[in-house]
Amino acid sequence: MALSKEQKRFWTIIKxxxxxxxxxxxxxxxxxAIKISKRLDKVIKPLARYIFEEAKAYSxxxxxxxxxxxxxxxxxxxxxSMNSILKFDANKSNNPRAYxxxxxxxxxxxxxxxxxxxxxxxxxxxxxxxxxxxx
Numbered sequence: 001m002a003l004s005k006e007q008k009r010f011w012t013i014i015k016x017x018x019x020x021x022x023x024x025x026x027x028x029x030x031x032x033a034i035k036i037s038k039r040l041d042k043v044i045k046p047l048a049r050y051i052f053e054e055a056k057a058y059s060x061x062x063x064x065x066x067x068x069x070x071x072x073x074x075x076x077x078x079x080x081s082m083n084s085i086l087k088f089d090a091n092k093s094n095n096p097r098a099y100x101x102x103x104x105x106x107x108x109x110x111x112x113x114x115x116x117x118x119x120x121x122x123x124x125x126x127x128x129x130x131x132x133x134x135x
């Protein structure tokens with residue numbers, strides 16, 4: 001099977017490991033990278049780097065401005081997104097960027113929820129110690 005000029009360009013870019021922002025500019029390129037990853041049953045490097053960079057950029061969103069653990073949230077979102085990107089169905093949607101951003105938002109909210117649980121436990125323990133209820 002002969003590759004088209006566009007497919008050859010894409011494979012050359014992947015092979016030499018160019019910047020993911022340059023490689024995956026369009027949704028078509030992103031879908032192509034996802035399909036390759038599905039075929040290999042693992043996330044290819046340019047797609048992984050793209051997901052990581054997007055998660056880092058998403059952590060700078062104004063909704064997450066005051067949090068001190070933004071890097072942890074971005075790493076958590078990257079991990080979850082790499083697991084879920086292989087489940088993306090190009091037949092149902094042709095916008096993998098929106099799918100990734102939904103994954104990021106979900107991961108960030110999940111992480112914040114877990115952190116708030118920890119803060120609550122910590123604050124309760126401090127209060128009990130101060131009141132002499134915990135010996």
